[in-house]
Structures are given as structure tokens and as C-alpha cells.
Amino acid sequence: MNIDSIKNGIVIDHIEAGKGMEIYNLLKLDTLGCSVAIIKNASSNKMGKKDIIKVDAKIDLDMDILGFVSPSATVDIIRDGVLIEKKKITLPEKLVNVIYCKNPRCISSTEQELPHIFNLTNKESREYRCIYCETKGE
Amino acid sequence: MRSVIDIKDLSKEEIAELVSISEDIISNPQKYAHKCDGKKLATLFFEPSTRTRLSFEAAMYELGGNVLSMSDSASSSASKGESVADTAKVISCYADIIAMRHPKEGAPMVASMNSTVPVINAGDGGHNHPTQTLTDLLTIHREKGRFDNLTVGLCGDLKFGRTVHSLISALTRYEGIKFVLISPEELKVPSYVKNTIKENGLEYKQTTDLMSVLPELDILYMTRVQRERFFNEEDYLRLKDSYVLTPEKLESAKIDLSIMHPLPRVNEISVAVDNDPRACYFRQALNGKYIRMALILKLLEVE
Ligand SMILES: [Zn+2]
Numbered sequence: 001m002n003i004d005s006i007k008n009g010i011v012i013d014h015i016e017a018g019k020g021m022e023i024y025n026l027l028k029l030d031t032l033g034c035s036v037a038i039i040k041n042a043s044s045n046k047m048g049k050k051d052i053i054k055v056d057a058k059i060d061l062d063m064d065i066l067g068f069v070s071p072s073a074t075v076d077i078i079r080d081g082v083l084i085e086k087k088k089i090t091l092p093e094k095l096v097n098v099i100y101c102k103n104p105r106c107i108s109s110t111e112q113e114l115p116h117i118f119n120l121t122n123k124e125s126r127e128y129r130c131i132y133c134e135t136k137g138e
Numbered sequence: 139m140r141s142v143i144d145i146k147d148l149s150k151e152e153i154a155e156l157v158s159i160s161e162d163i164i165s166n167p168q169k170y171a172h173k174c175d176g177k178k179l180a181t182l183f184f185e186p187s188t189r190t191r192l193s194f195e196a197a198m199y200e201l202g203g204n205v206l207s208m209s210d211s212a213s214s215s216a217s218k219g220e221s222v223a224d225t226a227k228v229i230s231c232y233a234d235i236i237a238m239r240h241p242k243e244g245a246p247m248v249a250s251m252n253s254t255v256p257v258i259n260a261g262d263g264g265h266n267h268p269t270q271t272l273t274d275l276l277t278i279h280r281e282k283g284r285f286d287n288l289t290v291g292l293c294g295d296l297k298f299g300r301t302v303h304s305l306i307s308a309l310t311r312y313e314g315i316k317f318v319l320i321s322p323e324e325l326k327v328p329s330y331v332k333n334t335i336k337e338n339g340l341e342y343k344q345t346t347d348l349m350s351v352l353p354e355l356d357i358l359y360m361t362r363v364q365r366e367r368f369f370n371e372e373d374y375l376r377l378k379d380s381y382v383l384t385p386e387k388l389e390s391a392k393i394d395l396s397i398m399h400p401l402p403r404v405n406e407i408s409v410a411v412d413n414d415p416r417a418c419y420f421r422q423a424l425n426g427k428y429i430r431m432a433l434i435l436k437l438l439e440v441e
Contacts, residue, residue: 105263107244112221114248132244133265 009034010061011076012053017041019070020051026065026098032057047072064092068099071126093120095128099137106133141250141257142433145268145304150311152436156272157279159432160425164280167200170431173440174203180233181207182225182249183260184240189401189423190260190269194237197430201440206233226253235438238262256437258430264300269433270400271304273426278357280425281396281418287314289354294361294381294406296321301400302361303331310338317342318351322377325367348381352391358383360399360406360419384408388416398422 015023020038023029029036034057044050058077066073067089077085095118101108108114108130118128118137128137142148148156163170179198181191195205206229220228222240226249229236236253238246239260246259246266261267275285282288290309292302296319306327309315317335319327319342326344335342345351352358363381368374382405383397399407399419411417 103243105241105243105265107222107240107242107248107262110242111223111245111248114221114223130244132247134243 005081006054006056006078007081008058009054009056009078010059011078012055012061012066013050013074013076014044014047014070015051015053015073016070017047017049017051020053023051023066023069023073024053026069027062029053029055032059063087063089064095065098067092068095068128091120091123091126094118095137099128101130101133101135102138103130103133103135106130106135108132140437141246141253141259142268142437143247143250143257143259144266145271145308147268148272153272153275153308156429156432156436157276159435160276160428161280163428163431170201170435172202173435174198174201174438177201177203177234177438177440178232179203179205179434180229180236181205181260182229182236182238182240183208184238184245187239187261190239191237193423193426194258194260194269194430197427197434200427201431201434203234203434222248223252225249226251226257230254235434258433258437264298267301267304269426269430270301271308272429272433273422274301274305274359274398274400275308276425276429277398277418277422278396280421282356285309285312285315288356289316289318291318291320291348291351291355291358292327292361293320293348293358294363295325295367296327296361297325298364298367299361302359303328305359306331307334310334310340315340318355319344320346320348320351320381322346322363322373322381324373324377325363346380348383349387349390352387355392355395357396357398358391360397360403362404362406378405382406382408383411385410385414388414391416 020040024038037054039052041049042052071089071091073089075087076083096115100116108116117131119131121127121129181194183191198205222245230253235256237258237260238249240262243263243265246257246262250257259266259268296302363378365374395416397417401419401423
């Protein structure tokens, strides 16, 4: 795989430096059969340093996970070597089973198969709270 | 079908409506005696709270309805096995409305997501207790005839007392409320509660000295100072008596002060205060039944 040119695939650009690996894991990119490249600490005019992930296949991305871990990221969709779409990431309003409530008194700590759901409660500080007990998500 | 899990689920207008229904029930109890004929309330208490449960049950009986109640042993065995979601699905086959108390925060919300009938949160751990806040609001309205332009003193454990946080948050919706927060240093109101007051453009004052602020209060909301909140016994013993209300202390208070307490009290209000017409904590307990009647009517959409 040529890192610079992808024929049909996705480039996740402008990832906050150091967050590339976390995104790789949360998006479960290790389960893909195609080539995947993680570039760490690439230089960026805007951000100083950034991480980049390139995936040599057209896959569906969970934009909520991406938005939660690094809202600065952008997603480029490449087809036949041409950039056909640039997606801007937004902070998701709701996270389902992305982060888990750590409050031992929360119903999510005991209830069988209850999804862990967090709502965005403050955009500026990127604060999420558990919908059941209102504990801040980490 | 809707549920009430958090006091924030209710708009200012809905609270005004519940208060006005309650006041109508108080004036015309006969008019409401058969409103819920043939309806059943299930009280699911996964931790004991006898007075809250009895208040809900009395409310349903006075509306002509019936009550399904689990015994304590049944609730404790259920809490070990069946999920809250399953319990809610099953109980909604039998009852028209559910009042649930549970030690886990958020359990009544999970019940409401799985129930086909309305769920009222009757307390989830130390998290929410919306019918207590509604009780407090009805009491303020009945004692004062209004919600605005009041100086409200809150005294005791203001750090861990969620009842107090929830009441403050509910009162910040009204104009001209001044909060006076009276507590030992160790038990001061958390900053997020003070931020809520500021964000709503209201004033507050913090003090450790009840006597210095007592004369300016329209309402004094007393809470328990619990022994387990202190690191050492000495601090507890030193502080607990400074927040005990006695007839002597009340001499400097306004003639139309309203003294409230969510009950049960331990010793923070001397029994000698009970005969003072300004003591309204037993009327407050009675109001708890009326506001629960109004809430049941509203959630069952009974006209
Ligand atoms: Zn939680």
C-alpha cells in the first residue's frame, strides 16, 4: 500500500496527536482484512502535530466514536484515486456503549445487558453524562 | 404515556397545574373520591421507605383506586434476581401506574423505558426524589401563596442533601428568590448548585451562623446533619447543636416564617417548636399525599 495514494478508501485526517491508536482500537480496525496505516505525529500547519489513519477499503465508520475521541478529525472519502467527499466531524449528542459508567451505585453496574448511554451535556467542555445517574463520563 | 423520573421532567407550567389540582383536591376532596375507581397503583419499593410508600398508597386510596404492594421480603428477593427491565414489563401487565423506589441510581428510568404504564420515581438511591420536591413546592405555595420574591434559608447538610439541591434547582425558575445557605464549612453547597443559582440571575448568601440570618427569612428549610458525614465525633458534637432550632432561637424570626423539614427529624428541631404555628413540617407531610394524588391523576390522564 502506498501511504500517500489510496485508490478506494478512507483517510481520517487531523486526528489529535496521540489519539490515532485509540481510534484504531475503538473502531476495531484491527479486524479489517485490507491495509490500514496509522501515521503518528505527522506535522500539520494547523495543529502542529496530528495523527492520520488510512484505510484501503470503503468501510462504514462510526462517526460518533470518532467525534467523541477527536472532534478535530476530518474524513476524506477516496474513489478511483480522487477525493470525492470531505466529511466534517461533529461532537455526537449521544454515545451508546462507547464509554462506561464508573459509578458503582448506578443501575448500569448491575442491570443485565443495559446499554451504557451518555448524553452530551456541555459542548465547550466536551462533557458527557450517564443518562441513568448523571455521573460525568471519562 | 409518560413518567416522572426527575423534577426537571416537569415544566414550570406543569408544576403550576399540579399545585392547582392539589389545592382543588384539598378544597373539594369529594369531587376526587372516585376519579381512579378500578385503577391500580403498584408500589415497588426495593429499599424500605415506609413513609413515602404509605403516602403513595394513601393518595391512590383517596382517589378511589387500589394498591398492589410487594412485601419487603419479596422486594429483596426480586432485587437479587430479576432485572429492573423485566420487573417493569411484568408489573405493567397488572397495574395502571407504578411508583418505584430503588437503591440503584437510574433504576426507575430503566423501569420507565420498559414499562407500558407511567412510572413515578419514588427515590433512586441518593439521586432523584421528584415527589419530595413537588411536596416542598406545594407546601411553599400553600404557606406563602406564591413562588416568587421569597427569601429561602436552607440549613444543615447542604453538601450531600440531594433534597436541598433539587429544591434549589426547582426554585431557580422563579423571580426574586434569595437563597440563604446555612451550613457548617464541611457541609457547604457544591459549586454546581451555586452556579445554577447564578446562571438564573438569582442571589445567594452563605453563612455558618443560623442566628445572624434568621430574622430575614420567609422560609427556613431544615435538614438533618448526619453523624456519618463527619471525620470525627468532636466536630459532629460541636456542630450539631448550633443547627438545632428551639423556641428561644425563633424569637428573632419573622412572624410569618414557614419552617419546613422533609422528615424524619432526629433532633434538629426541638419538639417544643411543633406547637408554633410557623412549624409546617407536619402539614408538609400531608401535602405530600395531595401532590401525589395530583400527579397520579395527571399521569393517568384522568379528567
Ligand atoms: Zn451511571
